[in-house]
Amino acid sequence: MKNGFLSPTTHITMDPNNWTNEAGVPSGDAALNLMSTPVSALINRAPITLPPHTSIRAAAQLMSEQRVSSVLIAEQGLLFGLITDRDLRNRVIAAGLDTQRPIMDIATLAPFFVNLHDPAFNALLLMARHNIHHVPVLDGQRIAGMITATDLTEQHSTSAVYLAGDIYKQTAVEGLQRASTRIRALQQSLAAADATAYNTGHIITVITDAITTRLLQLGEAQLGPAPVDYVWVAAGSQARSEQTAKSDQDNCLVLDDAFDESVHGAYFRELTRFVCTGLDACGYVFCPGEMMAMTDTWRQPRARWAEYFRRWTSQPEPKALMLTCVFFDLRAIHGQASLLDGLRRDVLQNTRGNTLFLAHMVGNALTHQPPLGLFKGLSPARSGEHKGTIDLKHTGVVPIVDLARVYALAGGHAEVNTHDRLLTAGEGGDISAQSARDLRDALEFLASLRIRHQAQQIAQGLAPDNFLDPAEISNFERTQLRDAFQVVQTLQSVLSNRYKF
The missing domain is CATH 3.10.580.10 (CBS-domain)
Structure with a gap:
């Protein structure tokens, strides 16, 4: 430490x-x-x-x-x-x-x-994330x-602490693979305890962080110390601390500018391949778009990353906007965190008040629309493999994540978690306090529904997914689901009117 x-x-x-x-x-x-x-x-x-x-x-x-x-x-x-x-x-x-x-x-x-008046949950996260017991x-x-961890044991809520501790004891990928199979049971227990989606996301993500860190430690033990400083960076849901038991991997590597490809390249190719392959073995499947540190493009010195972000914000063409949605949500997991800290500060300075870039971001965000029909009723998928279901991730949670990201980039706010971004946006006047509360409530409801849906699938021996048949929930919950989607749709409309080309 x-x-x-x-x-x-x-x-x-x-x-x-x-x-x-x-x-x-x-x-x-x-x-x-x-x-x-x-x-x-x-x-x-x-x-x-x-x-x-x-x-x-x-x-x-x-x-x-x-x-x-x-x-x-x-x-x-x-x-x-x-x-x-x-x-x-x-x-x-x-x-x-x-x-x-x-x-x-x-x-x-x-x-x-x-701090003395913090919730004990803070201590649980701290111990699990950093494998400490005092x-x-x-x-x-x-x-x-x-x-101590013993004090938390007496509260009957420390499976995350001990799962993380077990992860740090493993000496091979096979051991991490076995430990990772307990994540689904952890999500089930959190759902059964009516833990909030906010807290569940943080706890599940802590385990991902622990597995990632342990893989990096094992990789360095095999390959030797890193020849130059680096920071392993999580992107996407892991960066936002919003993971569930069904997650792929999005990550990258920021290297010190002393990096020389001809001298150091082979080391970091081997390290990142070892970690990404290990994550895949542990259930965090390879990113379909190859947005991973093992991909050469996403394993670069800090100066090159700065160039990436400058180009994406000044030339927001479709691919740049897609990359922005992934790589503007970043969090340091292991290594020299200062390499990322300065980079994020520079990025937020370039996006704050950048109306052209923000207009493109809003247009991209509007590609994810809540599933509402002409008369504001629920509109499940009409065809395809998931006919009759609602995609709680891409048509529910993701539109709120996209809105919150725009608020953060517009205001230059450093928060990464979606709930925290909405809280800051409401306090800073980026949106009204009431709208911020409505979006947070909608996010909590949709994310909790998704978590419970997956927990039920796990209990039935099924692979968790994001597709909910509205018939599985009560009339009251369907009304809440419709109301949550209407909140999102309304705020999408407000944002589209604010930022126009």
Whole structure:
């Protein structure tokens, strides 16, 4: 978690409007749901801290006396780092390190943390995403305590944490393949618990992130350290943290500008082929359009990526618009995150207020229309393999994703998740606060319906898909489905009138 890579001191925040679980918990059950439980409820003792100069031996003695698996390192009340029993095993005993050395020599510095009043769900995501089991809790800058994976275990909602932990233990693609088969069961359990689509998307995506990161680690173990800095970047639904149990892969590689094809090219061809092939083996099928890091075009130095984005925004022809919809939704997964951060800032500066480009983006977004008939009734597919069904992804979720992307590019907003983009657009005046709420509610309903549909298919032993027969849902839900589509159609019309050629 050091050396400028993807894990600086970090605090994750989630939208409080998505913490709740409508199903609740059984009466009298002391195990509260992580989506509505504040972190403060999991702290069961005062924080145990030591100054940086404390010897390793003294820290180990204190941990034994207090019967704890970790201690925090603090100076003048400020958090510097932490050490765990794993650090003592791996960095001291196994390495034969002198126990009189200071604990700073073995500590994790600038650790991830959560805030006292965050939902415990934040801690779950943090542990699952980064394969950690101890997370400091802060109240402002004050150290409030520590929570562990065991604290979350008592809340009965940690399958994602332990699935991610199992993924990081695997030493071959075959092991990752076996672990990935549990993702469908995870989605089933989340659907059964009435988890929001927002939270489900984040949890399922965390597992994809873990598999991707582990494949990169295994690839580097085989090929040796990378010869120049790089960042592996997720695109599409993984970047937006909106994945379900049925997802293909969209990814790319941004290389440091020191990259020399003749010297370094072979290494990164092998690494990206290993990772993309491994993802395919784990159920994340190859992108039909080959928008993957193993494709030469999408494995380039930062300067070349900057050229791509400048060309796409200045010459928005059809192919450029299609690529824009994929590669403007990006998130760093592993490596030197700063390579992507600066690139995204530059892109947003070029798109903000760029009316010609935005008009083309709106025109492209309108190719995905909600399935409504002449009199605003539901209009399922009339022919083809999926006759009589509604495509919840391409005619439901995707139009909202497209709208939110336009709002983000128009306003220069850095958010990638669709819900977060809509929230920011409403707060910034890009659309009315009421319209933003309506779109968020429509997104939540459509995405939840899709997740439940897939969970039912998984339970029946079928492969999950996105095609819903309206007869499978109640009259009330069909009315909600129609209303959600009408919201999308109305906002599409508003946007098309705002941006005209």
